[in-house]
Amino acid sequence: xxxxxxxxxxxxxxxxxxxxxxxxxLIDAHHSASIxxxxxxxxxxxxxxxxxxxxxxxxxxxxxxAFSVLGLAFLMLEGAHSDREDGFLLLxxxxxxIAVVELLIRRExxxxxxxxxxxxxxxxxxxxxxxxxxxxxxxGQFHYPMAMVMMAALAAAALRYADSLLSVAAMAMGLFxxxxxxxxxxxxxxxxxxxxxxxxxxxxxRSAGRALAKPALRYWAHLWALLRLFALFTCYAGGNxxxxxxxxxxxxxxxxxxxQEIPCAFLFYLFTFxxxxxxxxxxxxxxxxxxxxxxxxxxxxxVATFKYYHHVMPVETALVLAGPVLIALAxxxxxxxxxxxxxxxxxxxPGSAGKGVLNAExxxxxxxxxxxxxPHQAPPGAAGMQGGGGSFGGGGAGGNF
Amino acid sequence: MRPTLxxxxxxxxQQARIDLHYRNRPFSLFWEVRTxxxxxxxxxxxxxxxxxxxNIDTIGHQTILGLIAAATIACFWYxxxxxxxxxxxxxxxxxxxxxxxxxxxxLLFGVFTGYLQAQYSVFGERYGLALGLPAxxxxxxxxxxxxxxxxxxxxxxxCAAIGIAATPMAAIREGMFNGRTPVWTGLAVGILLGxxxxxxxxxxxxRHFTFSYLNFAMHLSLxxxxxxxxxxxxWEKWFFFAxxxxxxxxxxxxxxxxxxxxxxxxxxxxxxxxxxxxxxxQLFRSGSSAGISAAFLYFILSCAGTILFFLNLKSxxxxxxxxxxxx
Numbered sequence: 001x002x003x004x005x006x007x008x009x010x011x012x013x014x015x016x017x018x019x020x021x022x023x024x025x026l027i028d029a030h031h032s033a034s035i036x037x038x039x040x041x042x043x044x045x046x047x048x049x050x051x052x053x054x055x056x057x058x059x060x061x062x063x064x065x066a067f068s069v070l071g072l073a074f075l076m077l078e079g080a081h082s083d084r085e086d087g088f089l090l091l092x093x094x095x096x097x098i099a100v101v102e103l104l105i106r107r108e109x110x111x112x113x114x115x116x117x118x119x120x121x122x123x124x125x126x127x128x129x130x131x132x133x134x135x136x137x138x139x140g141q142f143h144y145p146m147a148m149v150m151m152a153a154l155a156a157a158a159l160r161y162a163d164s165l166l167s168v169a170a171m172a173m174g175l176f177x178x179x180x181x182x183x184x185x186x187x188x189x190x191x192x193x194x195x196x197x198x199x200x201x202x203x204x205x206r207s208a209g210r211a212l213a214k215p216a217l218r219y220w221a222h223l224w225a226l227l228r229l230f231a232l233f234t235c236y237a238g239g240n241x242x243x244x245x246x247x248x249x250x251x252x253x254x255x256x257x258x259x260q261e262i263p264c265a266f267l268f269y270l271f272t273f274x275x276x277x278x279x280x281x282x283x284x285x286x287x288x289x290x291x292x293x294x295x296x297x298x299x300x301x302x303v304a305t306f307k308y309y310h311h312v313m314p315v316e317t318a319l320v321l322a323g324p325v326l327i328a329l330a331x332x333x334x335x336x337x338x339x340x341x342x343x344x345x346x347x348x349x350p351g352s353a354g355k356g357v358l359n360a361e362x363x364x365x366x367x368x369x370x371x372x373x374x375p376h377q378a379p380p381g382a383a384g385m386q387g388g389g390g391s392f393g394g395g396g397a398g399g400n401f
Numbered sequence: 402m403r404p405t406l407x408x409x410x411x412x413x414x415q416q417a418r419i420d421l422h423y424r425n426r427p428f429s430l431f432w433e434v435r436t437x438x439x440x441x442x443x444x445x446x447x448x449x450x451x452x453x454x455x456n457i458d459t460i461g462h463q464t465i466l467g468l469i470a471a472a473t474i475a476c477f478w479y480x481x482x483x484x485x486x487x488x489x490x491x492x493x494x495x496x497x498x499x500x501x502x503x504x505x506x507x508l509l510f511g512v513f514t515g516y517l518q519a520q521y522s523v524f525g526e527r528y529g530l531a532l533g534l535p536a537x538x539x540x541x542x543x544x545x546x547x548x549x550x551x552x553x554x555x556x557x558x559x560c561a562a563i564g565i566a567a568t569p570m571a572a573i574r575e576g577m578f579n580g581r582t583p584v585w586t587g588l589a590v591g592i593l594l595g596x597x598x599x600x601x602x603x604x605x606x607x608r609h610f611t612f613s614y615l616n617f618a619m620h621l622s623l624x625x626x627x628x629x630x631x632x633x634x635x636w637e638k639w640f641f642f643a644x645x646x647x648x649x650x651x652x653x654x655x656x657x658x659x660x661x662x663x664x665x666x667x668x669x670x671x672x673x674x675x676x677x678x679x680x681x682x683q684l685f686r687s688g689s690s691a692g693i694s695a696a697f698l699y700f701i702l703s704c705a706g707t708i709l710f711f712l713n714l715k716s717x718x719x720x721x722x723x724x725x726x727x728x
Contacts, residue, residue, distance in 0.1 A: 021419060050711070053662040057669060058711050065704035072697040116708060287428040296433065316451035323445025327505075330438035333430065334498055340427040 002219055003105045003160045004112065008046035009219045015045070047112035058115030066097060066123045087134025090127045097124035101161070121161060125169075128153060144184075147177035162219060164226040171204065171230060197238030204231035225290070232279065232294035239271035242305040273302050284344065438501050446508040453516050462520055469513045476506030480546060487545065489606045500548065507542065507551050511535055533562035549613050556617050560590060565621070584629040588644075591622025615655075619664065623648055623671040630675055638679070645675045665714075673707060 050058065070093050077089065097120045104111040104120075111117040129142070129150055138146065151173040158166035175197060182193040208228035211217045217224070237243050245268075279295030282288060307318070337345050453465060480503045514535050517523045524531040536558030543552035565587050598614035601607050623645060630641040652668035655661070680699055684692045 050714075051662045053666040054711055054714060057666045058708060060670070061704040061707045061711070064700055065708065068697045068700035068704065072694065072701065075694055075697060116712075292430075292433060296436070314455075316448045316455065319444040319448025320452060321448075323441045323443070323448055326437050326441030326444065328441075330434050330441060331498070333434045333437070337430060337434075345427045345429055 001159055002162060003102065004110055004162065004219075005046070006219055008110070009162075011046050013218070046109070048107070048109040048114050049112050050114055055113065055115035055118075059119045062116040062119030063123060066120055069093075070127075083134045084137060087131050087136070090131030091135055094124045094127040094131055097121070097127070105161075117161075118163070121157065121163065121166075125154060125157060125166070144177040144180040147173050147180060151177060158223060159220065162223060164223040167223045167227045168230045171227060171234070175200075175234060194238050194244055198235055201231045201235035201238060204228070205235065229290045229294060232290060233298070236275050236279075236294070236298045236301070239268060239275070240301070240305060241265070241268040241272045242308055244268050245309075272305055276302050287344075435501075438498075439504075442501060442505045442508065446505070446512060449509075449512050450515070453512065453519075462516075466513070466516060466520075469509055469516065473506050473509040473513055476502045476509065480506065484546060488547075491547065491609050503542065503546055503548055504550060507539060507554060510538065511554075529562045529564070532558055536562060543610075544607060547607070549610060552610055552613050553617075556594065556613065560617075560621070563590060565590065581629075581632070584625045584632075587621050587625030587628075591618045591625060594618035594621065615664070619648070619652060619667060623667075627671065627675060627678075630678060642675055642679055645672060662714075669707065669710075673703070677703070 070090075073089060073093065074086075077085075101117045101120045101124070104114075104117045129146070132138070132146065132149070133142065151170050154166050154170035154173055157163065158170055178196060178200070179193065182196070205228050208224040208231065211224040212221060212228070276295050276299035279291045279298060281295075283290075283292030283295050307315075312318075313321075339345070449469065480499055483499050514531060518528075518531040524534075536555050539551050539555035539558060542548065543555055563586060565583055594614050595618035598611045598618055601614060602611045626641050626644045626648065630638055630645065633641055649668040649672040652664045656663075656665035656668070677699075680703075681696065684695050684699070
């Protein structure tokens with residue numbers, strides 16, 4: 001199933017663990033060096049794993065290269081060819097790219113998170129869907145049977161190449177298939193769709209959590225982690241008031257007007273505001289960073305949902321009021337958790353603090369990079385934060401190894 | 402996930418110590434709390450900015466100004482109380498709270514001067530001064546409190562005062578560098594910042610500021626030169642291409658010395674863009690349809706070449722696994 005040698009993954013994880021342990025003084029440097037030496041003897045760094053920036057460069061140039069090949073192929077076959085032939089060409093191209101990916105992985109030092117094989121893999125999967133639609137002359141739009149096929153393809157690729165982003169794409173595709181199926185089958189399925197989404201997401205959260213604890217599945221640990229985080233968000237989206245209300249007049253083309261209240265609005269509001277608190281509570285009690293992150297973000301989404309339908313106060317007043325509240329909250333947390341209480345602390349503990357790029361410096365840099373020309377204009381709040389998302393970049397939770 | 406070590410590598414005592422460590426390690430909310438703090442500061446300053454902008458005619462100006470000034474002074478006072486003696490090296494880290502209070506003070510000061518200028522036109526028509534004075538203060542604060550974030554605000558403030566956008570995105574969005582003057586200004590500022598970087602590095606005076614200076618210098622000068630390449634006439638095009646190649650070569654030397662793949666990547670991207678621009682203008686000059694095939698061929702070959710370059714980087718650059726860009 002896995003394209004890589006499992007022993008290589010173990011060697012990599014061991015290296016990371018030795019680094020961490022010697023950094024934290026759990027094993028002395030001399031000893032860790034001798035372990036590392038005996039390891040290196042048995043298995044040198046098993047992968048070609050370049051630095052993040054080289055990875056970005058390889059990804060960009062790999063993608064341009066692949067699509068130029070495709071463009072040239074189409075250009076050479078200019079003239080007498082049908083949609084069907086175009087579709088087969090796309091499928092051929094997809095197969096070719098997969099073959100290149102396999103070759104890159106079968107090298108003596110397999111490419112792993114190297115940018116190049118990722119660009120080719122994503123390119124191949126991107127060609128697969130239009131290729132199938134055109135080659136098999138599936139008329140009309142992209143419907144749930146095709147979405148199921150794509151989901152299977154994405155999931156297979158995610159497992160084979162241990163790629164966490166693809167696992168998320170597979171789950172998104174599956175949810176789309178569910179939505180498409182329900183919206184085509186009359187009224188009853190669409191009423192149970194929110195419940196189905198919530199239920200399935202909760203199942204994914206639970207089983208991904210279990211998979212994380214299973215030693216036999218450790219090679220895909222980063223995949224389970226990202227999938228779990230994504231499922232936390234889709235679970236929230238399944239019952240979010242905004243999502244339900246906007247989807248309801250998308251699905252029922254007639255009968256529900258834009259400004260009509262949805263049935264059981266109270267329940268959905270309860271869900272919208274209750275779930276973030278539940279996430280935060282679970283996150284703090286179980287010391288689970290994913291729940292914490294999901295809780296913080298969904299709390300912000302809950303406020304945004306409410307603001308979308310109810311005009312309580314202008315944005316700027318809300319910002320001026322919310323700002324000091326957040327600062328005060330942070331201050332209280334910093335004071336209260338200066339010493340460890342209930343196993344929680346606010347001081348940076350290497351290995352335990354989540355990976356953040358959110359230090360004051362990089363944030364100010366972000367701000368100076370995202371605000372229009374000077375810090376004198378009102379800093380664009382939302383835009384600045386979106387910019388921050390970009391700097392995580394690349395392979396999602398991939399950096400954990 | 403904790404890997405299991407092959408038996409015999411760790412002694413039982415070490416294994417027990419590691420197990421105990423993982424069991425007793427507290428859960429750190431370091432980044433979560435910092436995020437809240439930053440969001441709070443961001444919300445407050447953006448809210449104040451919009452509030453003032455919208456109600457410029459209706460609210461009591463003195464009151465608002467007084468409040469903002471008081472908050473700014475409170476922030477700076479708090480920071481000055483905790484400031485450590487000045488050092489030309491990296492100052493020891495203070496609490497994150499003080500760091501963020503400085504940021505809040507600086508942003509509030511920006512709101513304050515903006516308000517002064519909008520309402521009372523204190524600086525009259527000299528907008529450059531209105532932007533430059535706070536930037537000068539930021540520069541001082543950045544060195545005094547050893548804060549790279551404030552330094553970056555200062556640099557972008559100076560660029561705004563001169564009338565150029567300091568970052569690639571802003572430059573593209575605002576259609577900067579459409580004329581020759583901004584191109585030369587951008588190049589001049591880039592050189593100035595580059596010299597600042599050189600001074601920090603060579604004299605070991607706040608050496609950790611080098612990255613910020615060099616980063617701005619690199620983007621500013623390369624964007625300016627790229628715009629010069631696009632808008633320039635025949636001979637200018639060659640001049641600007643040579644300039645980009647020279648800057649890229651300089652960055653390559655620097656990246657090699659510092660083992661910094663970040664600067665290398667940026668240099669390669671700009672150089673590739675410039676080279677591609679030259680090739681494309683030559684290819685499509687005659688307007689024949691064969692140009693498209695040739696263009697695809699060019700992309701395939703050039704990208705393959707660049708990929709090969711990246712793959713064999715180790716032999717050029719030394720060990721690039723060293724980690725993040727040195728800052």
